[in-house]
Structure formats: C-alpha cells, structure tokens
Amino acid sequence: MVTKEKNKKLAYSFYLGCVIPNRYPMIEEATRNVLNEFGVDLIEMNGATCCPAPGVFRSFDIPTWETIGARNITIAENNGKNILTMCNGCYGTLLEVNHQLKTDPIKRKFVNTQLKKINREFKGTIKVEHIIEVLYYDIGLETIKEHALKKLGLKCAIHYGCHLLKPAEIRPWGGETEDPKFFDELVEAIGCESVEYKDKQMCCGAGGGLRSAVKEASLDFTRHKLEMIREAGADCIVLACPFCHLQFDLGQMEVNNIFREQIGEPFEIPVFYYTQLLGLSMGLTPDQCGLVKHHNMKGVPPFISQEKALRKVYDVLGYDYDNV
C-alpha cells in the first residue's frame, strides 16, 4: 500500500467539524503542519456544517441526519477528493451516511430529493477517511517511521474511541474491534510505549449525547478510565478525537470536582492529540504542534497542564521548557 501510493501526491477534502475549530484549534494546527511535511494537499470544504453529531442527531431523526451528512459529503464530491476528518464522531457520521446512501437506493432517493432544493446531489463518488486511517494506510506506517526520527520516550495510554472502530464491517481494520493494534503501532513508531490498561476499549463517556444529557453518568465513565490509566502508570493520554479529547481534558477537571472524595488524589494526566506528538517526533517546533505553554488561562484549553509530560519530551528533544 505504502509503496504503491508513494509516488502519487495525496490530497484530501479537509473536514474540520465543530469541536476542533471551537475548542481545540491546536489539533488543526498540528495536523495541517504534519500533513504538509508529508506533502499532502488539503483542500478546504467551503460551506461545511456540523457533520451532524452521530449520537444526538441520529437518535432523533435519521433522515435529517443523513441529509445534512450527505450535504457535507457533496462538498467533497465537488472537490473530487476523499474526506479527511480528525474527529471520530464526524468519521462515524460521514462514513456511515456515505455507506448507507451508496448501498440503499431508497434512502439515496429521499436524500437527493431534499438536496435538489439547494441544487446538490449525492453521487457516491468519494470515500470518508479518518486521520489515523490516512496515516496508517495512505501515508503508511513505514513512511511515518522514516520521518519520525526523534524518539519521544513517553508512556502513553492510548484511547481509540468508539466510532473509530465500530461497526467493524465498514471500517478498514479487518473486522478487529476488541484488540486493535494500529494506533499502538503508530504510537510506537514515534518512540513511545503504549501501556496496557484495563478497559482500554471503553468509551470516554462523552459519546451518544451522554455528556449533554447526564453529565454525571458520563463523567463516571471518564473517572473509571482515568483511574485505570493512572494505575497503569502512563505519562499521558494519546487519542485521535477532539470530543474524547474534551472529555479527558475538561472532563478531567470535572471529575476532580464531582468525584473528589472517591478518587483521592486529583488527576493530572496530560492529554495529547496524536498529530501533536507525531509533529514533535518529526522535528516540528512545539508551536507548530499547537502545544500551548501557558495552559492555565481560565476557560481556554488545555485545561489539564501538559507540563510534566512535555518537560520529559523536551529533555529528549533538547528544548528548554521554560524558554520555548
């Protein structure tokens, strides 16, 4: 796969979603810079809206969810390039809508009747890809190893996130949902250790509208995961979804509040998006990787200090943490 694609210039319709532009623009920064290093072209999707969120919208009205999703897909179809998304939720929606409309003529007819009113048509000509899929398959693990020259030496607790894996039939991971390894391989490629922890495949707690509907139940998931991650002795959490990111970052503060008595020592586990660490390993500056030094600005992410993990990494990379 790698060698076959190597000579071909990769280009994608770059889908931002909602959480990244609104909450974690640093993820976009890091991803753009990393993909630029690999010579990947990113084409903007002008007029793109919310995907819309798979938990909330789909639970209420599937045809609406499909129609809005299809509208976003048509923008990429006009670009003629596959969609690249950095968010598991957007991946879930766009991938599944794309699959449904490609295989179900009745749904497609309905959606196209709606889209016709705004002079659009779903044609079914493109694929929807996740950034992890693009890195692992299109760019290729071997190419990443060639570029990731600096070994970061962190102990990472990897969180895959639900929509990246399930339902397995239409995802590119060979049907594996219970013990996948591709993300671990990507993390090991940048010289980090993927630590085993209990309930690694458990939901972060945010998905399915749970965070909005019953926050305490949602945070109870997060608390459990954080306890398991702390027990495993991880330096940081690495993930590839801004909503999981939000739940582990902002949610970590909330857990420290709500479950204060239960958890003992408050949690302080830094959270990184994969491309941020990949960028560092490829020699990009912390700035290019969207790593904010003064994290403790009120109400601005990241909410949990990344200092401990970053000091460890900067020692390896030869940066001075206090003067970057």
Added chain:
Amino acid sequence: MKENDEIKIGVYVCSCGINIAGVIDVNELVEFAKTLPHVAIARNYKFFCSDNGQSMIKKDIKDGLVNRVVVAACSPRMHEPTFRNAIEEAGLNPFLFAQANIREHASWVNMKDPEGASRVAKDHIRMIVAKVSKLEPLERPKVKVEPKSLVIGAGIAGMNAALDLANQGFDVYLVEKEPTIGGHMAQLDKTFPTMDCSSCILTPKMVDVSRNPKIHLMAYSEVDKVDGYVGNFDVTIRQKAKYVDADKCTGCGACAEECPVTVPNEFDMNLSYRKAIYVPFPQAVPNIYTIDMNHCIKCGICASPNVCEPGAIDYDQKDKFIDIKVGTIIVATGYDPYNPSQLKEYGYGKYDNVITGMEMERLLSSTGPTLGKPVRPSDLKAPHSIAFIQCVGSRNFRPGMHSYCSRVCCMYAMKQARQYKEKHPDSQIYIFYIDIRAFGKGYEEFYEVTSREYGIMFIRGRLAEIMEDKETKNLIIRAEDTLLQRPIELTVDMVVLSIGLEARKDSDNIARLLSIQKTADGFFMEAHPKLRPVDTLTDGIFLAGVAQGPKDIPDTVAQAKGAASSASILMAKGEVAIEPYYSEVNEALCAGCKACQSMCPFGAISFDERKKVAVINRAKCKGCGTCAATCPTGAISQNHFKTEQIEAEIMALLKYGGTY
C-alpha cells in the same frame, strides 16, 4: 418411434393446487397450447404429479394420441424424474419429454401481476413445445460399478461406514491422514448423555476395523489424486513415510523411551509432551511408531539394534503412491475445533487460565496429561471456580466467525461441568449461555438433571470480556445477565471456552480433488438438505459425519450408516445407468485442434492420435456443454441440448416477441 411418425405433442398444464392456478388462468393456457404447432392434446389437472395425473398422461400415450410430452408445472429439478418414469412406463422414450417451469418462473415470482405471469407462462410453454418437437430418443448407457469403496477419514464416521460396507462383503480402502484411526472421538473422555467412556466404546470398533479382512487400512495416508466417474474411480493414495517399517515394528515402544527429542503432543492439545518417534496414544491402531521428521534430529539412537531389536527404523523411507480402483467414495473427513484466539476479548493464548473445551476434555480424561484430575495451567492447582463460555466462535455474525450452531457445545459443557463437580463437590461452576440447546434423545433430561441437582449456575448471557488479574492469574469476567437484566462481574480461577466445530482447513483441497461442493459454512454440500443428506451432487460420492455439518456422535454414526447403505446400493446392483447428456464428436468435422480437450473440466476428452480426432468418454462427461460451445468447427454436439434444439427454443421465443 419411427422417423416418419407424425409428431403429436401432449401439453399438460398443472394447476399445482393454487400455486399456479391461483395466479394464472390455467384454462387459458390450455387453449393457448392447443394453438401451437404439433400439439395434439392439451389438458389441465390439479396435480399432474399425483397418481391420477400421471395416469392421464400414460393413457394418452397408450391410446396413441400423443408421442411427445410437455408438462407445464414446477421446476424440472422437482419432478422431471417423476414424469420421465411415467412416460417410460407407458412405452415412450423418456427423453421425448420436457418440463416448462411455470411455477417458480411465472406464478410465484409474479404473484401480484397475473397478466404478466400468464404472458411469461405462455412464453415458457411455447419454447418447450418447440424444443420437444426437436428432441430425439436417447438411451441411458450403463456402466459397471467396481464393488470396492474408498472411505476418506477413519474417525467414528469413517470406521462405521467402512465396517458396514466390509460386513456386506465389499472391499474397503480406509484412508486416514493421522498415524492412528479413531479421530476426535479418541480424544474425548466421556460421552453425553449416557456418560459412557468414549475409549471404551471406541477402541473395540478400532480393533474390529483393523481385524476385518475386507478393510484395507491405510493410516498416515492421504488421497493424492482422483480420476474417473461413478463406479470407476481411479484413486492414487499417498502413503506418507513413517520412517518405520510397518511389517517389522512390534509397537514395543523402546524407541520412544530412548528418543531424546520431546515435542508438544497434539493428541493432548499440546498439554503434554511426546517424543519425535511416537504413537499418538497407547491404544492406537495400527500400533506402529512414526517418526515426526519435522522434529527428528536423526541422532540414530532409535535405529540402534539395542533399541529396536527388529530393525524397523528406516530413515530413508520415501512416500509411497498406491493406485486403487473403487466404485464409490465416502467422505468422512470430520472437523477442526474452532481456534478462539481470534476472539481477542476472551484472551485465549494470552491468559494462562483460559482454555478450550477440547483442552478441558483432555484434562478430564483418565489417559490425559493430568490423569483425569484437571488443574489450571498457571499453577497446576485444581481450580475452585470455573466458568464455561458457550457459543465461542459459533452463532456469531462478526466477520470471520461462524453463524451456525455447532450443536455439541451445550451438551459437552454441561457434561464437563458435571464431571468436574463430581470430583470437586465444593467447586463453583458457571455456564454462560445464549440458550441451552439440548435437542437429542435423552439430552433434555440430561440438562434437567444437570441444572437442578448439581448446583451449577446457569447464567443467560454472552460473555463480554475476560481480564486477567496479573498477580493471581485469576480471571475477571464480565457479562450481562439477560434474565436479571443487569451487568455482572465475577472472578473465577479458570475459564473454559466451549469452542465449536469448523470445516477442516484442507477441505477446499478435498472438494477440488473430488469435484464436490461446499456450502457457505465451509462444510461439504449434500445433494438435498432433506431428502438426500448423504449424497453429493457427484454421483458415487457420499458424505458421513461432521464433514457435512456439525453433529453429535449418534447423528454421525447414523449418517455413516446411511452413506454406507447408499454406496452399497450402487455396488450391489453392479451397474449404474448414467444420464445420456454426453457430447459426441462428428469425426468428419473434427479438425483435431484439441481446443475442447483443454476446456473440459472433467478430463473426459482424449485425443485419438491415429485418426487425429477428439474422443469423448461418455461416462466421464457430465454434459456441461463447454466442449460443444468451444468447438470452432461445430463438430461436437451435446445430446438433448443440440444446437437445433436450443435454436428452436430461442426462435419460438423471439418469433412471437417474448416478454424478456
């Protein structure tokens, strides 16, 4: 029928109850049929396949009213043989008949469009009438059936089939790829629901097989090549080198005692060791040692005269190829136990104390690695609590797993749970199930007793995941108790995965060798799922046991006896009529290009070097018509499907502007 006889076709339109008449106006079809060329008579009846219906057709033939017959009814797959027999009884050549399928092809598929259905039915009748007017009388050639049988696989199915055939006086070649016969049943400890000891009922059979003068036992052998056709199969058997002279070996075992190489023992599911020179288990038949050359270091110890007194060791032995001729073949190749390492959430292969049902069976066996006292692998102590997990790899619709029920796991898990509970009354046993399938004779009663009197906890719910406590190596299991509708988490000492059965890894190879088919589940396909469960679609080849689909021992034995009976019918008759659909070569037209020879999938075409023409073996020819279509000079024609016959059909359709 003389050639100058006038063609008089009778068209019999069947109502098939309401299957056809409920949608199509059959009387209109009768009137339509009467307008077609050569049609002398057209009639309707409720069920032409019934005795009365057949008699109507026969009477018309006997009265001289018709000399060719069209029945417009169901699929010819259903009743072509019925009507052929009927008209043959009336004195007409059975090949002057054809069936128009106006049920599956017209009324059933166009149930909501009677007008369209009627139009399609008319097209079919018109085409078949045109074809029948061109048909020629054919004779079914008869071929001799060699009164010998080949049985592939010597498990409980193969052994039973072989014994039944041998006891009827037929020679049987019983081929087994392992060094011993007995199959998986030899690995079992006790058998449900009667709890008889498996070896106690199996080993006498094995001895019977080895002593029967009509059974030619070929252990450690595989079928290499199969040629020929029903009644006359030419088979090459590859007898793998054992590196031990079978005539000299006395089975004393001195060699194995001295052999310095230890290898995991497959017979014990790799839970114990054997030597590089070995017999799989003490009661093996034949009791001849085999050197496993993948592990042998050729140190020469076993070959020394002090060790092997008869001098049976022969490092230079080569595979031997033996050609045999048989009339029938029975496939009894059995199954592979499902490998659960693909189900990552259960951690088989990763956690020490997660084992399979087959491994548990060896642990429970008095001849097994722990002499019948099960221990858990991590610390070799008897577990206090065990969870049995049902439907592992079965009834699972995830990619790579099996959607079918393996039919034995519920029973063997309950049996194993009982056996352990009898030995350790204080132990705590859980069985996680979807639903308990105890369907055989005496099985429900077994379930009743197991669930009520043994204190075994039955929990309805498929296990979600297993985790290991790193220090104690105990297992934390999670599931939903679907009866209480709540998630549960338990810690147990050991987990037994009740793995199902799957088709042999090399079953594709067997299917190719024998030209037999497989169903989507990977097992071999029977000719009809209900009425011909032991036949294959290749004449003369039969199925027995799990090779055809998962089944327990009683069903396996029953099917083996059925297969033996079907094979013996052919051999007792001594000859078999084959379908006359073979192709024929017009030697005057044949250019000798051999194109047909390379296309024939059945190897039925040879080349006459003297006359420079293709020659077709009628018995091998399956009537697929590939050669006729390939022949560039039109020298080959296929009986019953001659160009003019097919053309007549097409023209009849086109001339009147068919509906297609």
